[in-house]
Amino acid sequence: MKLLIDFFPIILFFAAFKLWGIYAATGVAIAATVVQIAYLRLRHGKVEPMQWMSLGIIVLFGGATLLAQSETFIKWKPTVLYWLMGGTLLAGQLLFRRNFIKSLMGAQIELPDAVWSQLNWAWAGFFTAxxxxxxxxxxxxxxxxxxxxxxxxxxxxMLAFVIAQALFLGRYIKDEPGQPRPEDVQP
Incomplete structure (x- = not known):
């Protein structure tokens, strides 16, 4: 369900573009993102900073697209969002000595610090690319x-990158103590 909520504005943008063109799609994307943020706020009581940033960027670049009647602005929106995400990861690592990937995922996965660092750099590079x-x-x-x-x-x-990351991380994930490994279980 979370994945659907995350991709809700993109899917509606795509459908509106196919039906009515870029300007209608831009308006739909703005409205869908506002609805998405409202839903998350009502349902979960909070909205992640990245989602607020995404809302701000779609309103700014989408609004500029509609006001100027120029699709250039909406085409820049994904790049700005990707670069802000990559830049945030880099700034955290280089300026604040904080690994934001570890902050987000550290409760779910235990990894050596060097691997967290590699993961952070990989995501920053991915977003930049x-x-x-x-x-x-x-x-x-x-x-x-x-x-x-x-x-x-x-x-x-994104899916291919996540799968590649999972394969890379697989060698560092430890089995839970007391849990049998699949190869140790007899049929």
């Missing part, structure tokens, strides 16, 4: 291709 890739697609292809990339390419690359 995704921002560059978004701009390349936005400026080298038509808007229809960019919208398809935004939904399928962006989500597909």
């Amino acid at each position: 995704m921002g560059v890739l978004n701009l390349w697609v936005a400026y080298q292809f038509d808007t229809d291709t960019w919208v398809n990339f935004k939904l399928f390419g962006g989500i597909g690359l």
Whole structure:
């Protein structure tokens, strides 16, 4: 359910674009993000800082798209969001000596500090590369291709990256004490 809530604005943006074009889709994305934040606030009592930032960016860049009647602004929105996320991870590591990936996931996974550092750098690099890739697609292809990339390419690359991270982390995950490993269980 959380995944659906997270991708709700993107999916509605895609559907609205296919039906009515970029400007209607931009308005739908703004409204869907406002609804998403309201739902999260009512349902969970709080909204993550990244989600507030995403709301601010869609309102700013989407609003500029609608006011200027220029799709350039909405095409920059994913890049700005990716670069802010990557920049936040880098700033945490370099300026504040805090690993924000560890802060987010440390309660679920126990890893050596060096692996947390590698994970943080990998995510910062991924977000930076995704921002560059978004701009390349936005400026080298038509808007229809960019919208398809935004939904399928962006989500597909994120999924591939998460799977690669899971495979990388698999060798560092320890079995729970007292829990049998799958290969130790007799049928």
